[in-house]
Amino acid sequence: MSTKYPQHLLKLIAFFKLFPGVGGKTAERFAFSLLDWKSEQTQDFGKLLAQLPQMVQYCEECGCLKGEENCFFCNNPLRETGTLCLVASVKDVFAFEQTRTFSGLYHVLGGLLSPLEGLDPESLSLEKLKKRILEKEIKEVILALDSTVEGDTTALYIKQFFSSLPLKLSRLAFGLPLGSNLDFIDGGTLARALGGRQSF
Amino acid sequence: MSTKYPQHLLKLIAFFKLFPGVGGKTAERFAFSLLDWKSEQTQDFGKLLAQLPQMVQYCEECGCLKGEENCFFCNNPLRETGTLCLVASVKDVFAFEQTRTFSGLYHVLGGLLSPLEGLDPESLSLEKLKKRILEKEIKEVILALDSTVEGDTTALYIKQFFSSLPLKLSRLAFGLPLGSNLDFIDGGTLARALGGRQSF
Numbered sequence A, B: 001m002s003t004k005y006p007q008h009l010l011k012l013i014a015f016f017k018l019f020p021g022v023g024g025k026t027a028e029r030f031a032f033s034l035l036d037w038k039s040e041q042t043q044d045f046g047k048l049l050a051q052l053p054q055m056v057q058y059c060e061e062c063g064c065l066k067g068e069e070n071c072f073f074c075n076n077p078l079r080e081t082g083t084l085c086l087v088a089s090v091k092d093v094f095a096f097e098q099t100r101t102f103s104g105l106y107h108v109l110g111g112l113l114s115p116l117e118g119l120d121p122e123s124l125s126l127e128k129l130k131k132r133i134l135e136k137e138i139k140e141v142i143l144a145l146d147s148t149v150e151g152d153t154t155a156l157y158i159k160q161f162f163s164s165l166p167l168k169l170s171r172l173a174f175g176l177p178l179g180s181n182l183d184f185i186d187g188g189t190l191a192r193a194l195g196g197r198q199s200f
Helices: A007-016 A024-034 A039-055 A090-099 A126-135 A149-161 A187-195 B007-016 B024-034 B039-055 B090-099 B126-136 B149-161 B187-195
Strands: A083-087 A105-108 A140-143 A168-171 B083-087 B105-108 B140-143 B168-171
Touching (some): A039 B039, A090 B024, B083 B090, B149 B168
Parallel strands (some): A083 A105, A083 A140, B083 B140
């Protein structure tokens, strides 16, 4: 194997395998497709990648991504400061912003409580969040966490942790996803949708 | 959208969308997964990519990929020079070498005849191949082309083109793929497998 293929290409394939959901075959396909690119394009892509760690960083206050400028959310007069949306990862911020229905602040937890993955309450740095809530005079915290066991556990823990604060805690609604047929909805979701029914 | 996310990340996502089979969601997932990499790792990957056009090139003689060294196949005393395997793309060379059952030479056509995609006989540069066959005294050319309309057309065209040369032309066998159930084999394949049956 070793000398037949350019080492360079084999190394690239190994890197592509690190991406989520990419196995050996797909990694090969990606590497070979690069050979059809214009060389300037490949070089631009490579430079962008190499600069990524310097150019994109996490905001120290809210944990969102920021470029060379300041964080878009913190200290932005156009954002409502009374409401804070608590999410597990930066990718969730991306998802919420695409809905264009929320204009408050965000706070990225960086994970959910999961004993199996070694994520305990200390690793979520909730003390930092508490300090932020008090300083910014946040009135409502929306728990926008996954509807999984880890999400539920984290939501309950946070509820207890913040029980002493004069704070409104809310959680995303559970129910039918849009465009779904009732036949395909699992019993748990259906029960939650029934329990949370609204007057119409 | 523009300033909320670091421009840098948006540009990277646009590049990831250029890979085969990668849509918007997957491209986002790839870009976000890079943020979890160590910064040295991201930089190494970026540098490798940027160097790719210089480091990996096509051999002028056979069309296979070569690194900084000479082509592994051409002028290698360990390869049999009497047999030449004709493939459509460099990726096919990769596939054959992994079987470890062929030790002859390769020739990469760079495509198959396809009027729809604008690939006519001139673009396959068969004259160059003819010259190579005569110079290297090749005795057998194995047509290792796809079993598609384009592959069949190209094989027939090459047969006519080389009809004047004292050359053995062969084509890969058609039949059942290994591990297949007869119920799931299409009629065409079954007819070819029957026609090409071998004494047992």
